[in-house]
Amino acid sequence: MAYEIRVNGRRHAVDLPGDMPLLWVLRDALGLTGTKYGCGVAACGACTVHVDGEAVRSCQLPLVEAAGHEIVTIEGIGSPEALSLLQEAWLAHQVAQCGYCQPGQIMQAAALLAANPDPSDAEIDAAMAGNLCRCGTYPRIRAAIRSAAGLMKEKG
Amino acid sequence: MGRLGRITRRSFLVTSVAVAGGVALGVWQAKRELPNPLALDEGEAALNPWVVITSDGYTIVTPRAEMGQGVHTTLAALVAEELEVPWEEIRTIHGPAARAYFNGALLRAAVPWPGYEITGWKEWLADATFVLPKMLGLQVTGGSTSMLDGFDKMRLAGAAARETLKTAAARRWGLEREDVRAENGKVIAPDGRAIPYFDLAVQAADIDPPSDLVLKPRSEWRYLGHAMPRVDMVPKITGRATFGIDVRLPGMKFATVRRNPRLGGRMRDHDPAPALAMPGVEKVIALDDGVVVVADNTWLAMQAARAIPIEWEDSPHPPTTSAQIARLEAAFDAEPDSVMRDDGDAVAAIARAPTEKVIEAEYRVPWLAHATMEPMNATALLEEDVLTIWAPNQAPTLIRAKAAALAGVPEDRVEVHTTYLGGGFGRRAETDFALIAVEAAKALPGVPVQVTWSREEDMTHDFYRPAAMARMKGVVNEDGIAAFYGRVSAPALGRQAGRRLSGIASPGPDRMIVEGMFDQPYGIPDYRVEGYAADLDIPVGFWRSVGNSCNGFFHESFIDELALAAGRDPMELRIELVRRVHEPSARVLEAVAEMSGWGGPKESGVGRGVAFTHSFGTPVAQVIEVGRSGEGIRLLRAWIACDPGIALDPLNVEAQMISGMVYGLSAAIFGEIGFEDGAVIQSNFPDYEALRLPQMPTVEVRILESGRPLGGIGEPGTPPSMPALANAVFDLTGQRIRTLPLGKALSFA
Structure with missing residues (x-):
């Protein structure tokens, strides 16, 4: 049907x-x-x-x-011509390597920030635990989420 | 396929512009220029096989697979630095499968000497290994060689293109080439007149580049040596990057493959009826060892494949992990396959040493899967006698040759499009996934078919990192280590892969059994390393850092055991022994000691371990710090120091060092492939786990630059991570774990 x-x-x-x-x-x-x-x-x-x-x-x-x-x-959530704020943070931190997991990482992080605009490190860890990255981009994912949260705060 | 489709036509044009670069050798085949494979539309000009100029920018052909290691960005920077074009106007493409894109550095690592020792006549012989990849047209991404191969070649391509553009402009103005300069995509006359490159390109393509190309000194670099924005970043963070699995063609069918879980066994019988009864299932294609199911969508194909009753034959290999380990053990009873290090007389030194000064230990590492995030896949279309393949792959010319033979078409009728790779790690240097798509295309002429493997098929039909074991002996004295005698048993990966991929079973000792063990820059007076080839033909392949991934763990765990038995600090003793042989390696150890505050006060409840490996031309030292938590051992902090010669893109070097370390830590804690009834036990991430974000330690990276020769960056971060963690665990718990994964002996948070 x-x-x-x-x-x-x-x-x-x-x-x-x-x-x-x-x-x-x-x-x-x-x-x-x-x-x-x-x-x-x-x-x-x-x-x-x-x-x-x-x-x-x-x-x-x-x-x-x-x-x-x-x-x-x-x-x-954004396009190459008009990146979302979170994608801007991903770009600034040059997060992606092979890039295959990154759409999932970004969607997970976007949902986290929408529900909790100022997450603690432990909350970031908990929210992102289900998203695997075999290239090990984790440090830059953490950094990008933190700076996106900061930017969101600035913009109110 | 847009641009790629337009540029890579089947009718190869030979432009008049010579391929610049390459090492001139006295062999005709090696000196002969290779044809430019780029065929262009009107209004486009290819100045050589690497540079295409169009009205809207510069396309740089970066003929190495972009699998995350940042190779397209740095190869493009090499060309752009000399071409003098704005970074924002650069695009990159993988380019077609073509002999012109051979990797001249690929076999350099095959020479039987340690990488740190390649000087003088050995340098000359290592350069001679350039000839074979060129003659065979080996366009392969692997061995962390892309920069070693491309450093001069790509800069010369940019410089050659720039000089022909300058000549074209000078002629138009009635000036000499020396009178004009190139800047920002334009040629500029002394009086300030300027012509954009695009307006000169067609004319420039007919001009031979001068032979007096001079490359910029480092002091003038604007792109190289700097962190450049990755060319693939925006497409990858917006979901627009096309991986192999994302290829969509008009009329394309979706398929999957299901093969005998008992590796190497054939299919005895099957009944396609239940699958064919499902609406939307198009075809069931029988292979020797399984089926390909073609349907309207991938999910349906996977459901239908599972619905087929199949009778499988047995595997020809020892059917259980323990039976396989018995083969590894048995290999020690035969003659060694190699003795690639034999300084002094380690055997005699051990025989004459007092028993209490002799240390012995046995280590084991398991088979490992690559587990790339993007499962294996490829798409193929056979139209009359023309075969087109789209595949995320590391070896397009090998795929072209094998696909041509399988489809019964001439090689020049096969086109291979390389997409982005959702991880490679060596798995995609194989050709199996592309050939299965060709089987499907043969069964459905005129229809493009995409074959996507389920994660379970991917994990149970890998070319695994070899299982291996090491029997180690050493002698300690008050100064440290007097003798080191390592014996390694593993399947002969070099011979198996050589036979499979190139049809050439390389003669002589298999270097891959002992790399990472025999070639380490330690000044130990009596130092011997033997390799033993186990009688095991389970499919093995190149897993990020290859043999170094086993031997780094063996060597560096045992160095730690010896240092502690001698009552020496493992860091200090390493620096002392390494300094005798290779100063840049000693410096990376000193750097990591300083970064981590090694030897200073340490919090209680914290353990630290150090390890060092020289691989792919790059010495890397790592310190890992672990602590205890309610859920088990937790990774706290990590420090990495490396020396790739020159950091062509420091931010990317940092990313690759961390990436290599994480790949190794995943294996050290979780990674294990086991066998039962000839089949792989693990099938998906729940039973083949990897490090996740909450487990990630904080990491600091320091890059030292001792100058040339260039080392690799994609793999050298992996080998030291596993022993550094095992040594840290010992420091914390007093438990010396000699079998990986560590997670079997201890729990990790």
């Missing part, structure tokens, strides 16, 4: 099985390839998207449950 989902403010009618994970709907049906497949078992965080503002592993979210909710992917 066909489902209607809203992704980055746009409506899409997709005629796919209800148990198909949102990850593959985004990637293979809608062509939104910024959200990555890493493990398929919610162990790496590469597929993190926002569902009604919360960070969710899209590999575990069936299409039927995604329908009717506001979904935002990495493509929706």
